[in-house]
Amino acid sequence: MAVKPPAHDSMSRRLLPLALVFVAVGISTSFVGPYLALFLSDAVHAGPVKTTVFLLVAPLSGVLMSWLVGRLSDRRPIRRRLLMAGALAGFAGAAATAFVRDYWVLFALTVTLTALAGILFPQAFAYARQVLQQGDPKRAAMGISSLRTLFSVAWVAGPPLAALVLADWGFTYTYGLAAIMYLVVAFLVLRFLPEVGPPAAQVRHVDRAPAPEAGRLTIMLLVAGFTVTQTAQVLGVQAMPLFVSDDLGGSVRDAGLILGLCAAIEIPLMLGFGMLSTRFPVRGLIVFGVVCAIAYQATATLAGSVWVLAAAQVLNAAFIAAVGGLAISYMQDLLPAHPGRATTMITNTFPIGQVLAAPAFGLAQHFGFRLAYGLNLALCVLGLALILFARPRPRIAPEVPETALLRGRV
Incomplete structure (x- = not known):
């Protein structure tokens, strides 16, 4: 045997x-x-x-x-x-x-x-x-x-x-x-x-009810919140070289070093937030990340020198690590019977943010690149409000016949 x-x-x-x-x-x-x-x-x-x-x-x-x-x-x-x-x-x-x-x-x-x-x-x-x-x-x-x-x-x-x-x-x-x-x-x-096989949350067992899922309004608010914060992230990267050279008296090389510094800090922080997720609620860590984004965008808006913007990359990296690393699993937790749909909704917020950032970048070109970070600050505040307002109120997932699902189990 x-x-x-x-x-x-x-x-x-x-x-x-x-x-x-x-x-x-x-x-x-x-x-x-x-x-x-x-x-x-x-x-x-x-x-x-x-x-x-x-x-x-x-x-x-x-x-x-x-x-x-x-x-x-x-x-x-x-x-x-x-x-x-x-x-x-x-x-x-x-x-x-x-x-x-x-x-x-x-x-x-x-x-x-x-x-x-x-x-x-x-x-x-x-x-x-x-x-x-x-x-x-x-x-x-x-x-x-x-x-x-x-x-x-x-x-x-x-x-x-x-x-x-x-x-x-x-x-x-x-x-x-x-x-x-x-x-x-x-x-x-x-x-x-x-x-x-099918997601475990889809299978209906005799001794327990189907896994609860968040309501549609909650999901829509969260997707909107993540989309506007992603828009701020994209716009900030696009505006960085011109903001550093035109407004802060730096060079394109300085902008590249700042972006590289953010990426270097982001990677260990992403692992760190992943470990923290085993001890603290994922939602709370994401909220903390968006608060860091607000602090970063406010600092960038008021920055008077390149070194201030460079030092603030710790806040920016914390935001990217928390939201980029945990938003997927958070949405999957809210829709346990639909991991494909949950993941797709989160990953689609980035390309949608790219599209939305284009007209905002045009405004910054016309009125000055410091405006880009002012717009980002407003977007991050809006994103935090949407995420906080979207408090999950579970609804029961639709029941799926167990016999039909067991055919696909490995």
Whole structure:
């Protein structure tokens, strides 16, 4: 008679490949994301209007695709197949982009294959949530935060490495390496990640009621709160080089050092908040992070020198670490029967924030870049109010027949 391996051994065998998946996805996206506008300008020779349209449609198509797939992913045990589809779509899209230079063909690739590749990030977190729930559910938030940290590490290393590749070999090799990373993800999923069954919260047991879920108003308020704080984060990064050079008398190099300092502080803080989540409520840690964002934006608005802005990066990094590392697990806690939908709603707040930050950046260009941080301060205050007002009031999750769900259990 075969001996069934302990649950923690099975979980460990999945978490290591999952960690590598997040690193590979982070490298692939960081290789091409920061240089997309440059690619359109220098390689495709797209004009300002076409470039603007492309940069708006690209994140919006990804949001729409992720939202549609996110709702589908919780209905049947197909998450592994969705990860495979996203990885193969990313490989095909990046490989084609390495050679195609026609604007409209690239546009079609972006709204189809590249948009489908965007499901990898939320679906990998949803998969991780279900794996972690099979171990110690109380440490799920810490596990999610640790995986999010690996993605951030990949983004710290990816852009400088891509710049070296781009300078020596051009966009063909840059997109080619991104395609290889997607192929690595596909191999990891195929070889090491078995299909997971339905979320544990969906299964109706005889001796207990279905897991409670937060109401729709609570979810909408939280998504709005996270969206406006993400908008502030995006706008702050966009305005940083010009604010430092035009208003604080620094240089673009100073701005780069400040942004790098924030990233360096952010990574250990993200791990720290993950560990704190095992002892303190996740909601309280997120609120603390948004309070740090308010303090940072106020300091930046009043800053009179570069060193003040640099010192304030501790506050900025605490905000990014708390919200970026814990918001996913918090939303998953509120919608335990729908991890795919919960994760997608949170991850979509960033591209939506990118779109919303564009007109605010235009205002700052006209009236001065200090205004950008004043707007960010108002956005963070609004975000805190929305998050505080959205106090979870559980409603009972819809019952799902146990016999139908057990068919998909591993």
